[in-house]
Amino acid sequence: MINVEAVYWLIGILFVAWASLIAADTNHPRRWGSSAFWGLLGLCFFYSTWVQAGTAPGWILGVAVLVLVVLASTGLLGHGKHRTSTGPERESYAKRFGNKLFIPALTLPLVTVILVLAAPVLNIGGAPLLDPKNTTLVALAIGAVAAVVVALLILKPKNPATPIFESRRILESIGWAALLPQMLTTLGILFTKAGVGTAVGTLASGLLPKGSLIAGVLVYCIGMFLFTVLMGNGFAAFPIMTAAIGWPVLVQTFHGDPAIIFAIGMLAGFCGTLCTPMAANFNLVPSALLEMKNKYGVITAQVGTAIPLLAVNIALMYFLAFH
Amino acid sequence: MLVLIGVLLVIVGFAIRLNPLIVVTVAGIVTALLGGMNPAQILDSFGTGFASSRSVTIFVAVLPVVGIIEFFGLQEQAKVLIGRLAKLTAGRVLIGYLAVRQITAAVGLNSIGGHAQTVRPLVFPMAEGAALRRYGHVPEKISEKIKGHSAGADNVGVFFGEDVFVAVGSILLITTFVDTTYHLHLEPLQLALWAIPTAIAAFLIHGFRLLRLDKQLDKEYREYELTAPKETAGEAK
Numbered sequence: 001m002i003n004v005e006a007v008y009w010l011i012g013i014l015f016v017a018w019a020s021l022i023a024a025d026t027n028h029p030r031r032w033g034s035s036a037f038w039g040l041l042g043l044c045f046f047y048s049t050w051v052q053a054g055t056a057p058g059w060i061l062g063v064a065v066l067v068l069v070v071l072a073s074t075g076l077l078g079h080g081k082h083r084t085s086t087g088p089e090r091e092s093y094a095k096r097f098g099n100k101l102f103i104p105a106l107t108l109p110l111v112t113v114i115l116v117l118a119a120p121v122l123n124i125g126g127a128p129l130l131d132p133k134n135t136t137l138v139a140l141a142i143g144a145v146a147a148v149v150v151a152l153l154i155l156k157p158k159n160p161a162t163p164i165f166e167s168r169r170i171l172e173s174i175g176w177a178a179l180l181p182q183m184l185t186t187l188g189i190l191f192t193k194a195g196v197g198t199a200v201g202t203l204a205s206g207l208l209p210k211g212s213l214i215a216g217v218l219v220y221c222i223g224m225f226l227f228t229v230l231m232g233n234g235f236a237a238f239p240i241m242t243a244a245i246g247w248p249v250l251v252q253t254f255h256g257d258p259a260i261i262f263a264i265g266m267l268a269g270f271c272g273t274l275c276t277p278m279a280a281n282f283n284l285v286p287s288a289l290l291e292m293k294n295k296y297g298v299i300t301a302q303v304g305t306a307i308p309l310l311a312v313n314i315a316l317m318y319f320l321a322f323h
Numbered sequence: 324m325l326v327l328i329g330v331l332l333v334i335v336g337f338a339i340r341l342n343p344l345i346v347v348t349v350a351g352i353v354t355a356l357l358g359g360m361n362p363a364q365i366l367d368s369f370g371t372g373f374a375s376s377r378s379v380t381i382f383v384a385v386l387p388v389v390g391i392i393e394f395f396g397l398q399e400q401a402k403v404l405i406g407r408l409a410k411l412t413a414g415r416v417l418i419g420y421l422a423v424r425q426i427t428a429a430v431g432l433n434s435i436g437g438h439a440q441t442v443r444p445l446v447f448p449m450a451e452g453a454a455l456r457r458y459g460h461v462p463e464k465i466s467e468k469i470k471g472h473s474a475g476a477d478n479v480g481v482f483f484g485e486d487v488f489v490a491v492g493s494i495l496l497i498t499t500f501v502d503t504t505y506h507l508h509l510e511p512l513q514l515a516l517w518a519i520p521t522a523i524a525a526f527l528i529h530g531f532r533l534l535r536l537d538k539q540l541d542k543e544y545r546e547y548e549l550t551a552p553k554e555t556a557g558e559a560k
Contacts, residue, residue: 004378010384011384014384014386015383045380049374051370057367057370058367058370059370063370064370065373066366073344073345089396090394090398093394094399097396097400099400099404102397104392105388105392105430105432109488116512133508134378137378140381140384141381141384144385145384148391151388155395166393167386167389167391168390171386176342179344179380181492182376185376186368187347187350188496189372189375189376189500190351190354191326193368194326194358194359194360195326196358200327233337235493236333236347238496238497238500239504243504259514262514263513263514264521266497270486270493274479287471293467294467298471302475305475305525305532309525309528312521313521316521320517
């Protein structure tokens, strides 16, 4: 059986490989800090296997995570210069390969979906081939590997390690933000443990007429919207509103389908992202990039979509999630 | 109720533009302390939180293939595809881009688009070019409006396209969080499927607004001609 831990080890190996490339790059302006950050992150992926299994102490990993935050936020992490293909080279490649360039890209979702759908019948000696608890993740990792193989076969780069070199370029341009989703999830878990959701739930139950499903749906979706506007980020709003309303009211009291409620709840939050200057990289950076007079011009263009779409999400949740 | 200070810290931290990693870490520590956890428990929570949320970071497994196809000119080829839309009005150029952005994001190709990669060098110039063909001159007010909508088409496309793809952070955040907290067992694919109705609604709503954009620009241009006749008269001499 291909276990999900194998997927995390693959990611750990990638991080360590990128860290070694950076360590070997004498022109890198933040060579050691960057290499240490990505290398340590990779090691955390391996070590987590035992934390998850309960056979290694979690606090060691906690210390490592705080070290990562310090490395990332004190300017020790930086961007290297990468030798990649030049503009004219890319144009001539694009002419040569044309739409074939999309084949590897499409291989990834195709393989993933096929494996997920076929997983129930993929058995070896009665044991499932893919970890049944994390089928999608395992299928996705296999899809990613298959896509690289297809890309190598179609594009035939001189150096077969091109995918690793080139992905380092993308990784470094993402920078510390690569760690942010995991930190936001951890924050959500901490918030829940500390009772933030319960506190918001207590506040909301004052507003909420008891036994009204539509009121619950409205408070959850609009709450996701407002918290996202305040925090600039649906990821941070989700654990709070879910602990406050989504789980106790919509799932436990009204027996809604959790997959539908949570998927649509997050999308209600995204409507908030369209309306807030707090989501600077989506709404303020582009107005600067486009040299706009009105720096809120992007938000102005988006509000007219965000509000009706929030209403659509509320209706979808109300009509689809409760049977 | 005291734990709500943590939420306040996140808001203030983001508002004064501190590094989000610091904001999140400090808010987490403060909230945990207010919630009665001791330092050892907090460190432990950071560790177990990290370990149980690794699935969110699976997007890095996709980077090697994106890296190699970008090396061989993926973005240039995407430009060629979008370029075929060039003989249209501003609103229709943007609908075309919205569709391309949503579909590519839905199959995991988020980095095909973006404000720096495509909106500034490609989408806005094409939309403005279309307006220039139509009006012969693009007043600033119209240009501003096209800029706002160019960036907006990118945001709407990526937000409501990417959730249809299973490896995106928000889907994995949902599964990680609810699986860890409520001991549920949600498959990312289930969530991605339920993102499809909203994706379609987003395309319809935003597409409709972009269709109307052309009419609004026509109207604004007529108003501009009425209020600023001197300039055109001056040029005519």
